[in-house]
Amino acid sequence: MASVSVESLTKVFPNGVKAIDGVSLSVDDGEFFALLGPSGCGKTTLLRILAGLEAPSAGRIRIGGRDVTKVPPAGRNVAMVFQDYALFPHMSVADNIAYPLKVHRVEKSTRRRRAEEVGSGLGLAALMDRRPGQLSGGQQQRAALARAMAADAVLFLFDEPLSNLDARLRMEARTLLKRLHREVRKTTVYVTHDQSEALALADRIAVMDHGVLRQVGPPAEIFHHPGNLFVAGFIGSTPMNLLPARVLDGQVVVAGEVVPAWAPAGAGTTREVVLAVRPEYVDLVPEHLPGSLPAEVEVVEDLGTTHLVTLRGPEGAIQAVVPETRAPTPGERLFAVPDWSRASFYEPDTGERLRDVPAEGAEAPAIASPGTLTLGSETAR
Amino acid sequence: MSARSTKSSVRPTSRTADHPLGQIAEPSLGPAASLEAAGPSGLGRKWAAVFLTPSAVLIGVFLIFPAAWTLYLGLTNFSLVGFAAAHTTFEGLANYRNAITDPEFGNSLLITLVYVFGSAIVGQVVLGFAMAWKWKDWRSPLRRAVEALAIIAWIVPSSVVAFLWISYLQGNIGPLVEQGTLDFILHISTNWLLQFPLLSLIIFNVWRGSAFSMMLFNGALQSVPPSYLETARISGASEFQQLRDVVLPRIKGHVLTDVLLISLWTFNDFTPYLLTAGGPNGQTETLPVFVYKVAFQQGNLGYASAISLIMLVINSVIAVVYLSLLRSRNT
Secondary structure, three states: OOOEEEEEEEEEOOOOOEEEEEEEEEEOOOOEEEEEOOOOOOHHHHHHHHHOOOOOOEEEEEEOOEEOOOOOHHHHOEEEEOOOOOOOOOOOHHHHHOHHHHHOOOOHHHHHHHHHHHHHHOOOHHHOOOOHHHOOHHHHHHHHHHHHHHOOOOEEEEEOOOOOOOHHHHHHHHHHHHHHHHHHOOEEEEEEOOHHHHHHHOOEEEEEEOOEEEEEEOHHHHHHOOOEHHHHHHOOOOOOEEEEEEEEOOEEEEOOEEEOOOOOHHHOOEEEEEEEEOHHHEEEEOOOOOOOEEEEEEEEEEOOOEEEEEEEEOOEEEEEEEEHHHOOOOOOEEEEEEOHHHOEEEOOOOOEEOOOOOOOOOOOOOOOOHHHHOOOHHHHO | OHHHHHHHHHOOOOOOOOOOOHHHHHHHHHHHHHHHHOHHHOOHHHHHHHHHHHHHHHHHHHHHHHHHHHHHHOOEOOOOOOHHHHOOOEOOOHHHHHHHHOHHHHHHHHHHHHHHHHHHHHHHHHHHHHHHHHOOOOOOHHHHHHHHHHHHHHHOOHHHHHHHHHHHHOOOOOOOOOOOHHHHHHOOOOOHHHHOHHHHHHHHHHHHHHHHHHHHHHHHHHOOOHHHHHHHHHHOOOHHHHHHHHHHHHHHHHHHHHHHHHHHHHHOOOHHHHHHOOOOOOOOOOHHHHHHHHHHHOOOHHHHHHHHHHHHHHHHHHHHHHHHHHHHOOO
């Protein structure tokens, strides 16, 4: 087991592309750490540098306290699972799983025993003598996992291991991964572009964009308090509603309406801000309430247990997630009631979050209690 | 894999399934059968025959007839000059009996085998693979330049490269070039083609032909997913282990194809004649050179035909061995 620390890591490819730009982070021993970001954000490059497959242009990497910046992959004692699983097609499942042992000249019977031990834990016991080509996608994925586990590495590196599975299998595999991690508690760095995977699996998530870390934190923090507008737009099954707003004498005004939201102290007394609130925390009501925004229903998308409603409001589009029983019809004129207490404020120019929240117990702008306005949002979630 | 085994279980008595060319020959039944099945809307047999005739005539005139004629000549004492030229007689297998006891033929066969083993199997295949493997991850212009040079060596006509190598190794090709270039560079006086004739030819052929293997293996190595090698590297595999466990099993088919093609080409290569004309004293008289000498310098076409046929048999044996190896890797 080992912690990982990365210090001001930079990677510039020979063609001049700066894939990673001064990234520093640390992963605790036994932690499940997700690197999340859109494609091309540098997350896979970072993982490959951790594995030793790419050399960093600058910066330092420590695994278990040992400086491994210049150590080749073989000397790092890590195991990696690739997106395409990289199972050798000419070897049986057992030989594949035990390949790291074969490389280290472990005796054949020991190898077989270890392969069966690890494989049976992953439901591969009956498939030991098959070739990878005869396995289903899910079985291949588990065989690749088993190979990583058989290696007895101190650090697991996963490069989008679930993205080649169909949606249903992906959920199963995700649960399996979570269970495995709980059992073995091995330090894991997990690269994904799928935020639901990161949110479901990780102890902490690092959101990357254009080679820099945009936010690092536990899933709940990333989800509920995105550190900047990029993360706010990236995280969540539907992007956050971003509403231009103004702070006037400590009150928050959206589309001319004073809304019951905390104005962050950092915002000063009078300034422009961007207010972000998740569609899941927006309710729709037929009548005007204090702090509600008039809007016309444009599109209703059926998500099964909920509906995603897109409305045209005074400040552009606004989206709301409502329960299936309360789906409006397009053209209907309603009032959108965001749960203002869950809103986050951002600096319009830099996109950074205005963090300075009033002290506990400070009096809210007394128009209405936010709780009474979120009638639908509990069930909507 | 499974498709093949079911096929042979359906027709357990069929010989074609065991024949190395059986797999290739069998699918040709397909188009003909579908042509018949096409019925009135298809072309029908008559038109198919019409379209096939030109190529069949060409193949017959230029391939099948000469081959049959060679087969016949091999059984006679037919010559270009002398008594036998006018009165050719049927000699049966006499030419073949002669070949077996002819020390010149035995010597020539041995030289050919050394030439094929040294320059084709060890030289071109190994060197070609080494170049492809070592330069696999290079993306520099240097690699392109070296590759281009190797490919030029391969595509320049034999007569031109032969001339270049004679001037490189021997000189004496005109009043101005008395010394070979290599000797000039090394400040020595060695007549390579006289003192080390077969070795010179082997090095020449390695130089000339490695580009083909390199290109073939370049393509083959592309087919090995990078993640395979990376998995092996992370597991701690040495370069040798990566080659043995990951690369070679994956490209075994390419290797066999390459070895087959290169062996056959080298076996039948006539370029040595341009460099050494079989000399000195028969030391570089490979079988093609030997046949040429017997046929056109000694005028003994009957004997030359017989040796040609023996060469054909040897070629076929090589091909059959490789093809069965190629097939066995699938089962």
